[in-house]
Amino acid sequence: MSARNPEYDFAWCPGCGDFGVRRALEWALEDYTSDHEIPHNNNVIVAGIGCSGNMVHLLEGEQPFGIHGIHGRTLPIAFGIKAGRPELNTVVVAGDGDFLSIGAEHISPAAKRNLDITCVIMDNGVYGLTKGQSSPTTAFGQLTSSTPFGKIEQQLHPLKSYMTMGVSFIASHYSSKPRDLAKFIKMGMDHRGFSIVHVQSPCTTYNDTYDILKGDRKKGIEGTAWIVEDDHDPTSRQAAEDLLERPGVPLGLIYREERPTLEQEQEKVRSAHPGSSPAEVLETYAV
Amino acid sequence: MLREDFVIRFAGEGGQGLVTSADALARAAVHAGYYVQTFSTFPSQIMGGPASSQVRISNRPVLSNGDHVDILVALNEYAYNHHSDDLASDGVTIYNAEEFDLPSGGHYFGIKADELAKSTGNARAANMVTIGAVATLMDFPLTEIDAYITERFTRGRQGDDEIIKANIEAVRLGVGVAEEAGYRVGQLAPANVPGYEQVMITGNAALSLGAFAAGLDFYVGYPISPATTILLWMENNLVGKDRFAYQVASELEAIATLVGAGYAGKKAMTATAGPGISLMGEGLGLAWMAEIPCVVVDVQRGGPATGLPTKSEQSDLLVCLHPAHGDVKMPVLAPGSVEECFYAGALAVNWAERYQGPVMVMSEMGQAERGENIRKPDIGSVKQESRSIYTGNGENGYKRYVSWDGTVPLPPMPLPGGPGAYVANGSEHDEVGDTTHLPDHHIRLTERRFRKLNLLNDAPFEIEGDASVALMPWGSSKGPAREAYDRLKAEGAEISWIYSVALSPLPQAVLDALKKKDLVIVPELNYLGQWSGLLRQEGINAVSITQYTGLPFRPGDLAGQIKQRLKATKKAGATR
Numbered sequence: 030m031s032a033r034n035p036e037y038d039f040a041w042c043p044g045c046g047d048f049g050v051r052r053a054l055e056w057a058l059e060d061y062t063s064d065h066e067i068p069h070n071n072n073v074i075v076a077g078i079g080c081s082g083n084m085v086h087l088l089e090g091e092q093p094f095g096i097h098g099i100h101g102r103t104l105p106i107a108f109g110i111k112a113g114r115p116e117l118n119t120v121v122v123a124g125d126g127d128f129l130s131i132g133a134e135h136i137s138p139a140a141k142r143n144l145d146i147t148c149v150i151m152d153n154g155v156y157g158l159t160k161g162q163s164s165p166t167t168a169f170g171q172l173t174s175s176t177p178f179g180k181i182e183q184q185l186h187p188l189k190s191y192m193t194m195g196v197s198f199i200a201s202h203y204s205s206k207p208r209d210l211a212k213f214i215k216m217g218m219d220h221r222g223f224s225i226v227h228v229q230s231p232c233t234t235y236n237d238t239y240d241i242l243k244g245d246r247k248k249g250i251e252g253t254a255w256i257v258e259d260d261h262d263p264t265s266r267q268a269a270e271d272l273l274e275r276p277g278v279p280l281g282l283i284y285r286e287e288r289p290t291l292e293q294e295q296e297k298v299r300s301a302h303p304g305s306s307p308a309e310v311l312e313t314y315a316v
Numbered sequence: 317m318l319r320e321d322f323v324i325r326f327a328g329e330g331g332q333g334l335v336t337s338a339d340a341l342a343r344a345a346v347h348a349g350y351y352v353q354t355f356s357t358f359p360s361q362i363m364g365g366p367a368s369s370q371v372r373i374s375n376r377p378v379l380s381n382g383d384h385v386d387i388l389v390a391l392n393e394y395a396y397n398h399h400s401d402d403l404a405s406d407g408v409t410i411y412n413a414e415e416f417d418l419p420s421g422g423h424y425f426g427i428k429a430d431e432l433a434k435s436t437g438n439a440r441a442a443n444m445v446t447i448g449a450v451a452t453l454m455d456f457p458l459t460e461i462d463a464y465i466t467e468r469f470t471r472g473r474q475g476d477d478e479i480i481k482a483n484i485e486a487v488r489l490g491v492g493v494a495e496e497a498g499y500r501v502g503q504l505a506p507a508n509v510p511g512y513e514q515v516m517i518t519g520n521a522a523l524s525l526g527a528f529a530a531g532l533d534f535y536v537g538y539p540i541s542p543a544t545t546i547l548l549w550m551e552n553n554l555v556g557k558d559r560f561a562y563q564v565a566s567e568l569e570a571i572a573t574l575v576g577a578g579y580a581g582k583k584a585m586t587a588t589a590g591p592g593i594s595l596m597g598e599g600l601g602l603a604w605m606a607e608i609p610c611v612v613v614d615v616q617r618g619g620p621a622t623g624l625p626t627k628s629e630q631s632d633l634l635v636c637l638h639p640a641h642g643d644v645k646m647p648v649l650a651p652g653s654v655e656e657c658f659y660a661g662a663l664a665v666n667w668a669e670r671y672q673g674p675v676m677v678m679s680e681m682g683q684a685e686r687g688e689n690i691r692k693p694d695i696g697s698v699k700q701e702s703r704s705i706y707t708g709n710g711e712n713g714y715k716r717y718v719s720w721d722g723t724v725p726l727p728p729m730p731l732p733g734g735p736g737a738y739v740a741n742g743s744e745h746d747e748v749g750d751t752t753h754l755p756d757h758h759i760r761l762t763e764r765r766f767r768k769l770n771l772l773n774d775a776p777f778e779i780e781g782d783a784s785v786a787l788m789p790w791g792s793s794k795g796p797a798r799e800a801y802d803r804l805k806a807e808g809a810e811i812s813w814i815y816s817v818a819l820s821p822l823p824q825a826v827l828d829a830l831k832k833k834d835l836v837i838v839p840e841l842n843y844l845g846q847w848s849g850l851l852r853q854e855g856i857n858a859v860s861i862t863q864y865t866g867l868p869f870r871p872g873d874l875a876g877q878i879k880q881r882l883k884a885t886k887k888a889g890a891t892r
Contacts, residue, residue: 033713037750073732075576085739086750092712094732095739096579097751099602102572105564109576109584110732112560113534117580117732138565295560304556307529308695314515314525316346316689 032089039083044239046204046230047081050151053207054122055090057214061118064219069093071116075107077123077132080158081151081230084122101132104139107146115292118218121148126156129165129187140195140223142291147217151204151230152187154238161235173235187227188283189273192266198224199269199283203242203254204231206280213282222290229254229278242278257281319502321374322454323382326446327399328391328412330358330367337389337443338369339687340464341450345373346516346689347467348460349509353378354687357867360541360625366394373454375508378688379653380796383872386501387453389446392416408499410449425497432489438482448490455503461487513692519657519683520587522690523613524549526661527585529698532611534582535561536573538592541625542681543615546587567592571599571612578603578610579740581705581731583665587613590623590632593639600674601640604765606740606749607717607729609668609703613661616680616791618866627866628682630791631842633850636676637820643762647671647772648820650678652794654688656776660817663775666701671768672729678819680841682868683792706730714738715747720764726771769821777826781812784834785885787878788814788858790847792868797839799871800878809882819847830856834889837861837881839874 031037041047062069072093076085078100085095098106103121111119123132128150139146155173156162162175165185172179191199198220200213210228217224231238244252257279262268269284324341326334335356342352353372359365372382384404390396393416400409403423411418413426427449433442444465451461465483469476517525524546535554537547550561560582564570570586577584588596593614603610616632618624636648647667651660660677668675706714706728714736718727730736739749744761746752789797794815801813814836816826830836830851836858838848845860852858861877863869 031750034746034748034750036746036752038753039751068733070735070737071733073580083751092737094730094737095749096576096606097739097741097743097749098572098575098606099598099742102568102575102599102602105569105572106576106579108564108569109534109536109573109578109582110580111576112562112573113577113582113584114580114732134566135569138569299556302555304559305553307525307698310525310528310553311515311693311695314517314521315692316343316514316516 031087033092034086037086039086041080041083042234044233045080046153046228046232047084047151049204049207050081050149050210050228050230051084051087053210053214054084054120054149055088056207056211057218058093059090060211060215061218067118072118072120073110075103075110075119075121077101077103077121077127079124079127079156080232081122081124082127101127101130102135103127103132104135108139108144111144111146112291112295115145119146120218121146123148123150125150125152125154125166125187126164129185136191136196137194140191140197143197143222143288145221145290145292146223147214148225149214150187150225150227152227153230153232153236155232155236157232157235167236186273191225191227192269192273192284196225197222197286197288200224200226200281201279201283202226203229203278203280205239205243209280216282220285222286222288253277254280257283317502318505320376320505321372321378321382322386322501322504323370323372323384324387324389324450325368325370325385325399325402326389326391327368327395330361330365331363332391333443334367334369334391337446338371340443341447342371342373342687343468343516344447344461344464345371345456346514347464348457349507350375351378352687352689353381355381355682356685358626366398368395368399373504375505379799380871381682381868383870387450389450406501408453408501410446410494423499425493425499427490427493429490432493433486436482436485436489438479438486441483441486444483444486445490448487449494451487452491452494453499453501455500458487458491510691514689515692516687516689517654518545518685518687519654519679520545520615520685521549522654522658523651523661523677523679524553526658526693526698527611527665528554529693529695530583530662530665531700531702532583532585532665533559534577534584535586536564536570537586538564538567538570538588540589540592542617542684543587543589543592543613545685546613546615567595568599571596571603574610574612575599575603575606575608578608578668579606579732583609583669585611585613585665587615589615589617589625590619590635591621593632593635597639597641600646601642601644602742603674604640604644604646605742607672607765608674608740609672611664611668611675611677613677613679615684616678624866626681628680628792628868629841629864629866630680630793631844631846631864632678633819633842633846636678645766645769645820646674646676647769647818648676648678649775649817650791650819651817652789652791652815654683654686655690656817657683658693659776662698666699667772669701669703671771672703672726673765673768678791680792704728706734706736708735712737713748717745717747717749717761717764719760720767722767722770726768772818772821773823775816775818775823777816777818777823779814779825779829783810783812785810785882786812786814786830786833786836787839788830788836789839790816790819793839793841796869796871796874800875803871803875804878809879811878811882827854830854833857835859835881835885837878839869841868
């Protein structure tokens, strides 16, 4: 069930990281909408398939538009929306399986186009909805239902991949601090270009990494998450690459680059080539 | 002897200007008031390789590529060896004497077109030397070629006059060679100049223009033969305010992009060939399930897998009807001529808007790339339908996916930015688009999705004659089938004609007519006999005449095969 639809028959597990991400997204949408004085209906959420994709049905408060498509295709769907209607604030919500495995081929083109959309990626290092198979971000050697003898494939480093592919805004965070997370999602929406906010969002059922991320003094576990220092220069590619060489999960803005978006390039083409009507084109075939 | 039509084929190697020559001859003929149809075959490689380009010129509308070649221009020995079998018994070959020689005594003569062209001071006029020789063989009026050349090269540039003079001189040199050789294939009958305005256009361009005329404002595509020319057309023409044309990274990306654009309110289209259709299956299922308007064009080629990328085949029918898993049956329009491509492009866009869902258009390599002079479409009369858009009070959670029994207009679709936020969902859903697995919803919405097809009932069809055996071609086999049918009718054969641009949903009148026939003969370019199989599912006694050579039907072959069927049917009837 959801706040607006008691009949809706999907629920996240208790403690799921996606609850925190949902709250953060709601705040970011509210802030963005009031900041830019746009109607709430100008927000479109493009959801992937997986636990996280269900966020589009679970958002509380005023509803944005949503599209919950097929596995791995959030980015091209968002591309169609944004290329057709550049005024819409288009946000992708997807998990590590959807975005980084079956949908990975779409990241590079979106980055190269600098498509002006924001992606909120919920990374739990596992396929939750299909009950615990390994994903690209599952650790090497980890036991999952599909790697009963340990994963023998290297773990993907999504943030480094985003850097390589030319994503123009990269932030990293985790689900336990929704207020902070909301700030970075809003920052991504404000960024003119392709932005990814990569969020560690643990799966309490199949890959509970809360302790590993946050640490637990009682259990003697030191947390792997660390806050990006104030003096990090996110506009420096070198600084961002150096930062990503450090172990653990950075929390903060990694990289930001200002460059023309696809829409801006498109506008340039349009002003140089205003186009012809169908009747005018027909005349070019006259005999 | 007066003849109504001629087939002239230029054969050689890719890059030798074969298409340019056929095109120049075609345009000169159109200029003179004749009807033409061009056709090219080429290998899937950038340069070289055996290729040919032909034009059929007639004083009546041309329905097919014809049966035989009347005049063969062979630019190398390989071309002569491989095309001379296609020559009519009285056909003549003009061969490239700069490349090879043939022993004396055959129906041929050599020409040194390059050498002769150089003597005019314009080495690029070689194809005009050849055209002069061709014109002589068929007694084509030289004044018309001169007029074409004058028009073609009057471009307001310095030197136009010299180019025109050299080209006309080149034609005369070719005439001289042919006259010296002394051959005549016949005399082209005078033109019946059509009393209407015309355009010279290919199937792919006509389809693109039709969609544009119906208001298409979004196109994405991925290069693939033989659909690439639609992508290029769109990149060149679908520019301007609120219009978008773009080359995407794959067909997977293309279909998902289309769904996004259609959802956001654009009239969106992509074009691909068989391999792309295979990749688009899941995305098309999403468009069907979430009820998103969009148009997908399949310009068929030979399959499966990479198949025959530059050849003719009609083997994608089953996959176009059912590209996706699950309970899905796509609306399919299969235009059967260049002119029909224009109107099918427009109708597909309108259908997608009207029933809020995906529409397939099936063309085919031969039809897509051939040039034809057709009646100039009346752009102003092309209907522009637009989906009904929700303009209500902006309630939270608009019920877009209500049950629909077809007695009231289809409920409007909200657009992002406007009122009525909802979720378009590829999972089964309730009224607002939230996922549900309850049987009631699945039953209700499955029926809604199929019922909407009833809105698509205005595609053109043809039903002629009441003979109990009918010929029913589909798609690009219509032309050769019609030519075969006309010949058989002229011989007094008892056969009737049924044809429908819409293969799904099939118009009720067509279905009724088919059910009344004792036998329906379906010529189609595939091994399985895909359309006749579907007709048999409907309880119709249908058989296919199949061909899977990678080439279109020849009307003469087809007429012969139909005749055999008719004979066999008669015999069976007599013994019954």
